[in-house]
Amino acid sequence: MRAVGAVGGAFVLALTATGCGLGADLGGKGEKIAIGIKFDQPGLGLKTADGSYAGFDVDVATYVAKKLGYSEDDIVWKEAPSAERENLIKNGDVKFVVATYSINEKRLKEVDFAGPYFLTHQDLLVRGDEVSITKVEDLNSKKLCSVTGSTSARNVKEKLAPKAGLQELGGYSECLAGLEDKKVDALTTDAAILAGYASQQQHWGKFKLVGLSLSDENYGIGLKKGDTALKGKINKALGEMVSDGTWRKLVRKHFSLSSYKSEPAPAIQN
Known part of the structure; x- marks a missing residue:
């Protein structure tokens, strides 16, 4: 974690102590962004034995955060269990969630989604x-x-x-x-x-x-309802991730050792 100045460090500690603020867009170099991921899904979002984080969703989130102006050291990873994802977003505990988060009508009543960035079945x-x-x-x-x-x-x-x-x-x-x-x-x-x-x-x-397609699951990046500015920035980052070849590299990195055949990158819904 990168060192910050005494005043900035005290501010971050104060936010941490109150349990809020990490999801806020504080702006400025070296300040933090909280992102929700899964901690227990190998290949997608996994907290490893040494305390680091790995997976396709983790790498997607890191790429998007960098496009928003945050370095890898600025990211605070928050566990986002399926049942808690909407609450984490609505309460401001995270800026956004990248956690095998399928876009559906029920969830769209509570949060907004950027993407989708991945289609699975x-x-x-x-x-x-x-x-x-x-x-x-x-x-x-x-x-x-x-x-x-x-x-x-x-x-x-x-x-x-x-x-x-x-x-x-x-x-x-x-x-x-x-x-x-x-x-x-x-x-x-x-x-x-x-x-x-x-x-x-x-x-x-x-x-x-087996190679069946029993449902369509479009994974999106969940964010606070009505935050159109952030949604636009994330969608732009996702588009660049596909166009510069990073998306395909990440798919190969995380899924090439199984029999899984991924779909092409899905069209982003603006």
Whole structure:
């Protein structure tokens, strides 16, 4: 973290102590910007054992922040669990959220979105030697795993394969362990999330994506409702990220070690 002057340092400490202000656009070199990311999604947003942060969303957020005038050292990373993303934005705890944040009508009633910057689909992850699951209907005689309360799991269970044996666990890592131990036959969520887990070194070759498109998930950058100026700046940065080749490099960096085939960069909705 870069040193700041005594007055500036005291100001930042005061903001931290009150629990507010980090999301504000303070402006000026060396001041901070708080950004919400996932801390538990390999390949997308992960807080590593050494306390650093890695993933596609982390790199996208860092690129956008730099275009807004903030260095990497100026970023304060905030954990943004799915259920808390809108609150973090509305309360001003973060300036924006980059956290596998699918744009949908319900969320648009509470926050605005820049982007989208990534398009993925709900898919299935299976063992690398699995040959009996090639379509979603094959799950009707199989055991399916997802996290507790997952909309992806309900989508399969209620609409696509109602006879699937659904097991809901606390986290995707638990589902992966069950998949590896043959206690379940498939794991479902967004393909990009599945690919992140499959790309971890300890999982190389053990799992594969089936390659289905069970839903369209356009990831956007969430920001405060009505902040059209910030939305325009972020959209401009995202456009430059695609045009200068950075977007494609980041996709290769984070997803090339799995069987995931990403979609082209989606058109930004101004």
